Amino acid sequence: MLHINTLSGNVQKSVGVNSARCYQCGKCSAGCPLNSDMDFAPSAVMRMIQVEDEETDRQLLQSQSIWLCLSCEMCISRCPMEIDIPKVMDYLRQTSLKEGLQNKNAAKNIIPFHRSFLDSIKYLGRLYEIGLIAGYKLRTFKFLQDLNIVPQMLTKGKLPILPEKIKATRQLLNIFKKTSK
Ligand code: SF4
Ligand code: SF4
Numbered sequence: 001m002l003h004i005n006t007l008s009g010n011v012q013k014s015v016g017v018n019s020a021r022c023y024q025c026g027k028c029s030a031g032c033p034l035n036s037d038m039d040f041a042p043s044a045v046m047r048m049i050q051v052e053d054e055e056t057d058r059q060l061l062q063s064q065s066i067w068l069c070l071s072c073e074m075c076i077s078r079c080p081m082e083i084d085i086p087k088v089m090d091y092l093r094q095t096s097l098k099e100g101l102q103n104k105n106a107a108k109n110i111i112p113f114h115r116s117f118l119d120s121i122k123y124l125g126r127l128y129e130i131g132l133i134a135g136y137k138l139r140t141f142k143f144l145q146d147l148n149i150v151p152q153m154l155t156k157g158k159l160p161i162l163p164e165k166i167k168a169t170r171q172l173l174n175i176f177k178k179t180s181k
Helices: 007-015 028-030 042-050 054-061 074-078 085-098 104-124 129-140 147-155 168-180
Strands: none
Touching: 007 042, 007 054, 007 074, 028 042, 028 074, 042 054, 042 085, 054 085, 054 104, 104 129, 104 168
């Protein structure tokens, strides 16, 4: 049983996006670089939210699309209604995790990457590439994958050895605590 009323209402309440404003012109899907790899195109995601049906909500939360979205914002730039699809996708990802409905294919690689990325931002306020790689490898046990390119990246200065962090890390942790409730 989903612990949500309808995604439509929750999306509007949580991220301020009114899905009813989408009139299915399809411009977002036409411009999305990941469209062909997604199980539901961005415009279909908006349509699924609009129908307010529990089974459709579940299908959407179990989809791969929400994990493939790069937050590149191409869809907003093309949308005549300026609908913030990346924000919706981010909300759907968090809800999917909260409800334990994450897509099995995405769970293998994308979700460990997502968690490792967020850990870096949560504790440092910046992306620390070596920490991200280590977190990803620990979560996926892919210890040898891409190791051959590490020396080259180090010599070209693409992988800083030491992390940099922002000053307001405590405030950042508080934001994470509040938003994870
Ligand atoms: S933000 Fe996501 S949905 Fe929008 S165009 Fe980029 S990848 Fe596609
Ligand atoms: S571009 Fe905007 S209005 Fe058109 S389908 Fe996509 S979200 Fe809906």
